[in-house]
Amino acid sequence: MKIRGSALLAASATAAALAFQALGTHASLAAPAAAGATYAVTLTGTQQSVASYAGSVTTDAGCTYHVNNIDRQVLTFSAERRARLVLRAGGSLPEIHFTVRVGVAGSRHRESELTKGDADTCSPSQPARTSRCGSRILRADITLHPVGGGRVVLDGGLAAGGDSVACSPMLTKPDRFLVPSESRLTIPPGLLGELFAKGRLHDITRDANGIRKTTDVRWTVLLKRLR
Numbered sequence: 001m002k003i004r005g006s007a008l009l010a011a012s013a014t015a016a017a018l019a020f021q022a023l024g025t026h027a028s029l030a031a032p033a034a035a036g037a038t039y040a041v042t043l044t045g046t047q048q049s050v051a052s053y054a055g056s057v058t059t060d061a062g063c064t065y066h067v068n069n070i071d072r073q074v075l076t077f078s079a080e081r082r083a084r085l086v087l088r089a090g091g092s093l094p095e096i097h098f099t100v101r102v103g104v105a106g107s108r109h110r111e112s113e114l115t116k117g118d119a120d121t122c123s124p125s126q127p128a129r130t131s132r133c134g135s136r137i138l139r140a141d142i143t144l145h146p147v148g149g150g151r152v153v154l155d156g157g158l159a160a161g162g163d164s165v166a167c168s169p170m171l172t173k174p175d176r177f178l179v180p181s182e183s184r185l186t187i188p189p190g191l192l193g194e195l196f197a198k199g200r201l202h203d204i205t206r207d208a209n210g211i212r213k214t215t216d217v218r219w220t221v222l223l224k225r226l227r
Contacts, residue, residue: 036086038226043098043142045199045219047075047179051171053211056115063122065112071169073106075177077140077219082226089189092152093197095145096221102138102158102177106167107131133167142178144221154199154219155180172211179203179217196222 051071058064079098086094111128142156156178168174181201201217 038084039223042222043079047217049175049215051169051213063117067112070109073167076103092146098142100140104136106133150184152185153182193225
C-alpha cells in the first residue's frame with residue numbers, strides 16, 4: 001500500500017485548486033520583467049522517516065516473540081543565497097541551486113516479549129529501550145527546477161560520503177535524501193517584493209514483512225526582492 005501527496009504553491013490564480021494550499025506574496029512592485037531583479041532566497045525544510053514493526057517473530061529454535069520496533073530519522077535542512085531572477089507572469093520559477101546544511105538526528109526503539117518456547121533455551125524478553133543517535137551535520141546540493149507544464153521539482157542529494165548518514169533506519173531500506181516532491185506553480189502578474197512557496201510530501205509503504213514506513217517532507221522557499 002502506498003499513499004503519496006505533494007504540493008508546491010505560490011500566489012497565482014491557479015493555486016486555489018491544488019491540495020495542501022500554502023501561498024503568499026507581499027508588496028507587489030511594478031518593473032519590466034525582462035530586467036529581472038535580485039532576490040534573497042531562503043530554503044528551509046525537514047525530511048522525517050519512521051519505520052516500524054509490531055507483531056510476532058519466530059526464531060529457528062522455535063522461540064516466538066512479540067516485538068515492537070521503531071526506527072526514526074529526522075533531517076533538517078536550510079540554505080540562504082542571492083540570485084538574480086527573471087519572473088514572468090504565467091511562467092514558473094527558474095532553476096535555483098542551493099548548497100544546503102543538513103542536520104541529522106534520530107532514535108531506535110526495541111522491545112520483545114517471549115510468548116512461546118522454552119524459557120531455559122530461548123533468549124529472554126527484552127524490556128523497552130530507546131537509544132538516540134548522535135547528531136551530525138552534513139552537506140547537500142539541492143535544486144528547485146521547472147520540469148514543464150507549469151510543474152516544479154525540489155530534489156538533490158548529499159555530498160560525497162553522506163549516504164551512510166547517522167540514524168539510518170535498520171528495519172528497512174532508508175529513504176534517499178532528498179526525496180523529490182513535485183507540484184504546479186504559476187507566477188502571478190508583476191514582479192513581487194516577496195514570494196514564498198511551500199511543498200509537502202506524505203508517503204506510506206508496507207513491505208512483504210509487514211514493516212510500515214512513513215515519509216514526510218516539508219519545505220519552504222522564500223524570495224525577498226532586494227533590487
